[in-house]
Amino acid sequence: MIEVYIQEVTRRLPEKNRADIALELRSTIEDMLPDEYSEEDIKEVLKKLGNPAALASGYRDQPMHLIGPRYFDVYVSLLKMILPIAAAIALISIAAEFIFDFSQGDTIVNVMLHFMGEGIWRLIEVAIQVFFWLTIVFAMIERVDKGKDQHPLSPSLKPWTPDDLKNITYIPKKKAITKFEVFGSLMWTAIWATLYFYADRLIGIYRGGGEDLEFKIPAVNQEVLLSYWPIVVVIIALEVGLALYKLIAGQWTKRMAIYNTVLELFAAIVFIFIVLNPNLLQQEFVAYMADLFSISAAQFKNWLIGGMIITFLIYDGISIFDGIRKSRISSDKPLA
Numbered sequence: 001m002i003e004v005y006i007q008e009v010t011r012r013l014p015e016k017n018r019a020d021i022a023l024e025l026r027s028t029i030e031d032m033l034p035d036e037y038s039e040e041d042i043k044e045v046l047k048k049l050g051n052p053a054a055l056a057s058g059y060r061d062q063p064m065h066l067i068g069p070r071y072f073d074v075y076v077s078l079l080k081m082i083l084p085i086a087a088a089i090a091l092i093s094i095a096a097e098f099i100f101d102f103s104q105g106d107t108i109v110n111v112m113l114h115f116m117g118e119g120i121w122r123l124i125e126v127a128i129q130v131f132f133w134l135t136i137v138f139a140m141i142e143r144v145d146k147g148k149d150q151h152p153l154s155p156s157l158k159p160w161t162p163d164d165l166k167n168i169t170y171i172p173k174k175k176a177i178t179k180f181e182v183f184g185s186l187m188w189t190a191i192w193a194t195l196y197f198y199a200d201r202l203i204g205i206y207r208g209g210g211e212d213l214e215f216k217i218p219a220v221n222q223e224v225l226l227s228y229w230p231i232v233v234v235i236i237a238l239e240v241g242l243a244l245y246k247l248i249a250g251q252w253t254k255r256m257a258i259y260n261t262v263l264e265l266f267a268a269i270v271f272i273f274i275v276l277n278p279n280l281l282q283q284e285f286v287a288y289m290a291d292l293f294s295i296s297a298a299q300f301k302n303w304l305i306g307g308m309i310i311t312f313l314i315y316d317g318i319s320i321f322d323g324i325r326k327s328r329i330s331s332d333k334p335l336a
Contacts, residue, residue, distance in 0.1 A: 001042050002029055008052035013059055021059055066139045075138045083130050084179050084247055088240075090126045091186050094119050119187075171251045175329040185243040193236050199225055205288060219285045224277055231270055238263050252326035260323040264316040271312050275305050
């Protein structure tokens, strides 16, 4: 048992050190044993020495873990910060690729399924890549650091002190911005941008069912929509910027609420200006829908445009009100 134990320790050590450590370890064990020892005495001594792998780690002066307590908190904090940013970039890139590689024959069902499937797969791929490389970096740092102190470091990579609390902002739960909210904003921006630039292929009258579903009549005139593309691209960029701002800030502030209000009002003005264009809706689509609901073309047009404007204004109003309300929540720390 003694020889096997020594073997289990030394086989985990560099070849050049094995003989010396084996000799030292054997001497230590013999000193711990009584003159006339039994198998139970050996077991007791080996139990005191502990697991061979742990003992070997002590001789090697290297950790038995990838990331220990000293760097673990910093590692997790960086992981939480980098993952959403990388995922947001991946989501935006998917939307851009989707817009430029759109297939003429796709239906809206196929488009949405393809977009969601590709998006989920890309997010998983990005998460694996970020996790792998960040883990590799911190595992290397763990092995290069020869310090004995295993107390967790602060985000500044220095030992924690009470003064670090001065640099941490207290965020009430109702004022906080969740990562789900950020991703929801980015996902919505990607979806409506795709629908906008390919509205004549996605929005309209479909006929058939299942695999025979076929796009027949487009609802809008794509040339009219594309005539506004520069200002629409600006709105997309501003929405992405707001989402990233939310991700970094982590809470609603007065500045963010103002930014959100200006963006929503600007988007509402542009939207109303576009939908009021008399040439936006396709005449064939208007005639088909008017006949379907047994109303005049003018009535259907007024009903559709009015409904779109009211819906958009309600959504904008809720977004503006919610942002201002949350920004006014006090960030004062509660009394202990």
